[in-house]
Structures are given as structure tokens and as C-alpha cells.
Amino acid sequence: MTLHHPKKPVETLTDQEMDQLLAALPLELPSARLRAHVLDLVKGPVTQKDRWWWHFGILWQPATMLAGSALFGLGLGTAWPLDPPAPTPIWEEAASIVFGPIDEEWP
Amino acid sequence: MARQTVGVGAIQADASVMARVAQQDATVWRVLADQQLGRVLLLAKRMLGNHHEAEDVTQEAFIRLWRQASHWTGEARISTWLYRVVHNLCIDRLRRHHGGLEDEESMEEPVESLFAPAWESPLVHLEQSEQRQILNEAMARLPLRHRTALVLVYVLGLHSAEAALVMRIGEDAMASLLVRSRRRLRLLLTPWRDELLGK
Numbered sequence: 440m441t442l443h444h445p446k447k448p449v450e451t452l453t454d455q456e457m458d459q460l461l462a463a464l465p466l467e468l469p470s471a472r473l474r475a476h477v478l479d480l481v482k483g484p485v486t487q488k489d490r491w492w493w494h495f496g497i498l499w500q501p502a503t504m505l506a507g508s509a510l511f512g513l514g515l516g517t518a519w520p521l522d523p524p525a526p527t528p529i530w531e532e533a534a535s536i537v538f539g540p541i542d543e544e545w546p
Numbered sequence: 547m548a549r550q551t552v553g554v555g556a557i558q559a560d561a562s563v564m565a566r567v568a569q570q571d572a573t574v575w576r577v578l579a580d581q582q583l584g585r586v587l588l589l590a591k592r593m594l595g596n597h598h599e600a601e602d603v604t605q606e607a608f609i610r611l612w613r614q615a616s617h618w619t620g621e622a623r624i625s626t627w628l629y630r631v632v633h634n635l636c637i638d639r640l641r642r643h644h645g646g647l648e649d650e651e652s653m654e655e656p657v658e659s660l661f662a663p664a665w666e667s668p669l670v671h672l673e674q675s676e677q678r679q680i681l682n683e684a685m686a687r688l689p690l691r692h693r694t695a696l697v698l699v700y701v702l703g704l705h706s707a708e709a710a711l712v713m714r715i716g717e718d719a720m721a722s723l724l725v726r727s728r729r730r731l732r733l734l735l736t737p738w739r740d741e742l743l744g745k
Binding site for chain 2: 450451452454456457458460461462464465466467468469470472473474476477478480481482
């Protein structure tokens with residue numbers, strides 16, 4: 440709907456009239472769906488979960504990954520033998536990758 | 547409407563409300579939602595101009611409030627915090643989905659041309675009184691910053707210092723913005739003064 444400008448001289452609105460008009464604007468009525476969604480938040484486990492993870496903020500996933508990797512490395516380090524295996528010539532490794540195990544005998 | 551003042555007592559009272567919310571007190575949460583839903587929705591709708599989008603933003607703001615409950619620092623009122631979140635969400639949404647924010651200075655149009663149809667559907671218009679319709683359309687024709695400032699201070703009743711906090715501008719800038727906003731709204735509404743005042 441288009442409002443047509445009334446071509447007639449009128450007085451300017453006073454500050455008080457403006458205030459009254461603005462204050463009379465009604466609040467919006469939330470839909471039942473929105474209200475239900477908001478009220479249902481109290482039933483969810485969001486707060487409990489956030490309480491656990493909050494210290495990491497949005498970085499809780501990468502922080503957990505780092506911590507997990509560090510623990511895994513620590514475990515691996517303690518379980519691995521201290522003496523490293525005898526070094527294998529690089530060409531032998533490369534050849535074994537390309538051609539298969541080189542110590543196999545030909546038929 | 548009496549404007550809210552930034553009182554320490556009110557902030558402390560809100561902090562105790564949030565402490566109860568953090569303990570998953572359903573009654574307190576329901577009261578808080580009933581107090582703030584319509585107000586938050588009004589700000590979002592005035593900023594976005596779309597009821598459905600305004601409801602999405604309102605829901606997101608309340609989810610954030612809920613998550614914030616156990617970490618509430620008590621530095622602001624709940625309402626101010628909510629309006630600030632809604633303001634930021636609306637700005638983000640307008641930037642992403644509506645091709646950026648409107649240029650305030652580009653809207654210096656003659657008064658007559660500002661009364662083209664607004665976003666509202668005819669059904670909505672039928673449901674509204676003429677007075678409210680004129681006011682709604684005039685508000686809709688204001689630049690985003692102008693209508694946001696007017697809604698925060700004159701409709702939702704925030705103190706201008708709180709409104710400045712919500713809009714992330716200085717208090718002097720807010721005072722100047724309010725003067726410009728009122729001047730422009732007065733320009734739009736004056737031709738309908740008699741209709742608006744029921745004369």
C-alpha cells in the first residue's frame with residue numbers, strides 16, 4: 440500500500456509528540472515455534488557440555504587433537520626400543536618399493 | 547516509556563538471574579524469555595525488515611545467552627547484552643545476504659518519494675491501524691543506523707550510553723545520530739501529523 444502525501448500545510452510534530460508516537464510502537468509477538476525453541480533450551484544438555492569444554496572455547500577440538508597426539512607420542516616413545524634398527528641403504532628400500540622384496544629368489 | 551539507566555543494582559540483579567539460569571532454573575529462564583523475546587524480536591525486525599529472519603536472529607541470540615549463563619561476568623544488563631548480540635548478528639546477516647549495508651547519505655530523498663511501499667505484506671497492513679502503519683512505513687524508510695538508534699532509545703527505552711554500547715559507537719556520536727534520526731523521522735511524519743495524533 441502506498442501512502443499519498445497530503446498536500447496541505449501542517450504543523451511540525453513536537454518532541455513530546457514524537458516521543459509519544461515512538462513509545463506507542465508495540466513490541467513484536469514471537470511465534471509459538473520461536474518461543475518453544477527458546478524455552479526448550481533449558482531442557483538441553485548445552486550448558487553442561489559447554490561447562491566441560493568452555494576453557495578451550497572454539498578451539499576445543501584442535502586442542503583435544505593436540506593433547507591426544509601428545510599422549511600417543513609419549514606412549515609410543517616409552518614403548519619403542521631404545522636402539523634404532525640397523526640402517527638400510529636407501530636404494531634397497533626404493534627398489535623394494537618399485538620391484539618388491541629384492542631378496543626373493545627367482546624360480 | 548521510562549528509559550533504563552545503567553545502574554549497578556540492576557546489573558547485579560541481572561547477574562543473579564543469570565546465575566539461576568546457569569543452574570538450569572526453568573522458571574527464571576521462562577520469565578526472562580517472556581520479558582525479552584518481544585523486545586529482541588522488535589529490534590531484529592526493525593533492522594532486518596523481515597519477520598522470519600528476525601525470528602532466526604532472535605533464536606540465535608537466546609542460544610548464545612543460554613550458553614553464556616555459566617560464564618556471565620556481570621558487566622552489563624542482560625537486555626543490553628542481548629541487543630548487542632542481535633545488532634551484530636543483524637549487521638552480519640545484512641552484509642552477507644543483502645549485498646552490504648545501506649549508505650546513510652545516499653538516502654537523502656525528497657519526502658514524497660519516501661512513501662513508496664515498504665516491505666510489509668498487504669495482510670499485515672490490514673491488521674494495523676492507520677497510525678501504526680504510517681509510523682512503521684516512516685521507520686522503514688529511515689537508514690539502518692537511524693532506525694536502530696531510535697528503536698533502542700525511544701522504543702526499547704535504553705539510555706543513550708547503553709545504546710552507544712550496543713551500536714559500538716561513542717556517546718557523542720550516538721547523541722548526534724539521535725538528533726539526525728529524529729529530524730529525519732519528523733520530516734517524514736509531519737505531513738501526517740493530524741492522522742497520527744487523531745485530530
